[in-house]
Amino acid sequence: MRVAVLRCERLPSFVTWEIDDVEALFDDDRRLIEALRERGVDAEPVAWSAHGVDWRGFDGAVLRSTWDYVDRPAEFVEVLTRVDRSTCTLLNPLDAVGWNLDKRYLDDLEHLGVPVVPVVRGTPADARRLLAAVDLAGWSELVVKPAVGVGGSGVERTDAAGLAAVLRGRPPGAEVMVQPFANAILDEGELSFVIVGGSLSHALRKRPAAGDFRAHGIYGGTVERADAAADDVAQIASMLARLPFDLLYARFDVVRLDGRLAVLELELVEPMLYLDREPGSAGRLADATIARLERA
Template sequence: MTGTGSDQASLARRLRIAVLRCERLPRFVTWEIPDVESLFDDDHRLLDAFAERGVDAEPVAWSSAEVDWNAYDAVVIRSTWDYVDHLPQFLETVAAIERSSALLLNPEGAVRWNADKHYLDDLDRLGVPIVPLVRGTPRTGARLSADISESGWDELVVKPAVGVGGSGVVRTTAATLQQALDAFPPDAEVMVQPFADAILDEGELSFIFIGGSLSHVLRKRPAIGDFRAHGIYGGTIEVSDVADSDVAEVQAMLTRLPYDLLYARVDVVRVHGRLAVLELELIEPMLYFGLAPGSAARFAEATLLRFERRTRPAR
């Protein structure tokens, strides 16, 4: 933060921040999780980091009724994973926060854009490399199969247009695509992508940006026999060093976005020697503060800087 230490302390003392989380886990989590609260480790570490700075921060379920958002100076979206089950309601809540006097982080425009995987089409138009995809529904399976045959893809991944944590994602082949599609509702929009083999060896890389700067990089690999590089499915996650050229490549991707972001997680995989975006997470990504010492503090500091910048008198 800029300014003197006394100025920062004065600012922090008057701040009240809501850290948004979910009231319950999303419906796709149907297995028993012995320690559910451990999933919210990022939130706990962030609340502690705010407390260390004299900030009055508290967890608030985004779906809580009759919350006065004007009572908060800032609202930080974090573990709101069940929004996929109630997307219209979630977006209404986001809009209500944006209309209030509270500073919403990340901003409403970025949240609405990122809530549906059509954002990948926009990234492609902006010149950001993405893993190729085609869109359709189970009813348009014949057209999808024709497009995939033309592309020459064999190993495939099918994903719902709205989802978190790998929910509803299936791996299949060009020959068995229609059977995979039949597991979705007939008119549900899905996207089909070629399976990136690099996920199984190099792994998926997640670049965590806080306040516009790289905080840490995670390498995620799926469990043996699985293909989803996510901890809830038994995958491994570790902080990793990467080449400076990879960092520069991902930073260049973010500079193309028209949003002022507090945080972003860019999930990429190498395709034909080049990093390509699998997912861009601007709403509720797990940032794994526990694996990267100091990252929760950086997040708290970046939040206070955003608020200071918002309230600083114009010169």
């Protein structure tokens, strides 16, 4: 069995600051490759955008650190479509990936009965409607996000009075999402539940750095393993059961609203899984990969 672990060719363009240890960002990839090799699988890292790759030479391609797709989303989808049309099995599957690339999936989650943080969407050209919707909802503290993005790129925090200025600073036709800011991020933190092979592998608590609101390590946020309460695990299991995909992995990023978990983001394409935080998790991911390829 031969497996390509897909990564980025370079860091995405929004990362304009120096990172002391860039390779540390790819620790999940390294751990998965090692676990696959321990199980007799010929696994290797492959940049998704590399030219001349014969995907028929691989049994499977596991999407992992493909973060620079945000700079070339159309090319990314084109490459994944070629993988899917070959004899190589793409994990996660193409239909799940295509659905997850645009944050309109949050609307679908809500229709499926999955609790989500409320959202209104539109373009800066439609600012009047967005402002009216926020006013009607009664939101005072806000977060504005691009409809397509990774790693907190293009995310801004503002208040209702400042929303118009934020919208004016964006391209008129670029779709944005406006959500109420969840204060729980600053105390309890954002919770991430990592699903591997259809079951909960581990849970994480992410907190932003002082003076920031983005619970992401590249902005100085902290990530620690969390002991998930039984009721929280049951809520996540219910969310997972409503998804219409057979997923190798998923990461539910949630925040507590009115005592219940609500989805901020559902990551199916290139999330950090923090395999270093949970002993045995890389092995579980390798076993789930092998099982899906054998089934295919």
